[in-house]
Amino acid sequence: MKAPQKDAYTLILEAIDMGLYKPGDRLVESDLAERFGVSRTPIREALQRLETQSLLTRDGRSLIVASLDHNQLAELYVVRAELEGLAAGLAARHATDEEVRVLRDMVEDDRRLLNDPQAMARANRRFHKQIHLASHNRFLVQQLDLVHRSMALMATTSLAAMGRPEDALKEHDAIVKAIEARDFNAAGDALKQHISKAFVTRLKLDSGEVDSIV
CATH class of the missing domain: 1.10.10.10 (Winged helix-like DNA-binding domain superfamily/Winged helix DNA-binding domain)
Known part of the structure; x- marks a missing residue:
C-alpha cells in the first residue's frame, strides 16, 4: 500500500x-x-x-x-517538563510490555549515535514521542504535539553541547528503568529532571558558557 x-x-x-x-x-x-x-x-x-x-x-x-525569547523559552520548558513527566508516569502505568521493550531498544541503539548530535537529536525526538504514545492518553499526546511544534523554533539542539549526548542517554536509561519498574512517580521525576538538565544546558549554550560540538 x-x-x-x-x-x-x-x-x-x-x-x-x-x-x-x-x-x-x-x-x-x-x-x-x-x-x-x-x-x-x-x-x-x-x-x-x-x-x-x-x-x-x-x-x-x-x-x-518565529524565534523564542528568554521568557518564552522558560515558559515552554516549564510546560514541557510537567506534561512529559505526566506522560512518563502514565507510560509506567499503562505501557504494554512491547512498548517498554521498544523504549529499551531505543536507548541501546542510540549509543552508536553519540558522536552525531543531529542524528541524536532526531533519535531523541523519537524517544520522547514513544513515551507520549505509551501514556495511552490521546489528549495528553495532542498537547505534547503542540509543545514539540514550538520546540522546532529553537535554532540549536541542547545535544550540541559538549558531553550532553552522553548525559542525555544516561537520563533516558533512568527514565526507561523507572517505566520498566512500573513506578509512576519515579518515571515522572526522571523525565522532569531530564528536561530540567536540557534547559540548563540550552541556557549555557546560549550564553556561551559551554562549547558546542557542531
Missing part, C-alpha cells in the same frame, strides 16, 4: 523541525511550492495556519520563522 502523501503544512513544519528553515528565515510561497512540488494555494493555506499557531511571524509583508 502506498504511503499517504504529506500535506503542505506537514512538509513545512518538518522542514522547520529539521533545521532547513531556522528562526528568522523568510518563507516565500513560490520557493516552497517549487521545493515541495505542490501548488501555491495549499502552501498559502499552510503558511496562514503556521502563522496562527505563532510558528511564523510577520516582518513587513514577509513571513519569517
Whole structure:
C-alpha cells in the first residue's frame, strides 16, 4: 500500500523541525511550492495556519520563522517538563510490555549515535514521542504535539553541547528503568529532571558558557 502523501503544512513544519528553515528565515510561497512540488494555494493555506499557531511571524509583508525569547523559552520548558513527566508516569502505568521493550531498544541503539548530535537529536525526538504514545492518553499526546511544534523554533539542539549526548542517554536509561519498574512517580521525576538538565544546558549554550560540538 502506498504511503499517504504529506500535506503542505506537514512538509513545512518538518522542514522547520529539521533545521532547513531556522528562526528568522523568510518563507516565500513560490520557493516552497517549487521545493515541495505542490501548488501555491495549499502552501498559502499552510503558511496562514503556521502563522496562527505563532510558528511564523510577520516582518513587513514577509513571513519569517518565529524565534523564542528568554521568557518564552522558560515558559515552554516549564510546560514541557510537567506534561512529559505526566506522560512518563502514565507510560509506567499503562505501557504494554512491547512498548517498554521498544523504549529499551531505543536507548541501546542510540549509543552508536553519540558522536552525531543531529542524528541524536532526531533519535531523541523519537524517544520522547514513544513515551507520549505509551501514556495511552490521546489528549495528553495532542498537547505534547503542540509543545514539540514550538520546540522546532529553537535554532540549536541542547545535544550540541559538549558531553550532553552522553548525559542525555544516561537520563533516558533512568527514565526507561523507572517505566520498566512500573513506578509512576519515579518515571515522572526522571523525565522532569531530564528536561530540567536540557534547559540548563540550552541556557549555557546560549550564553556561551559551554562549547558546542557542531
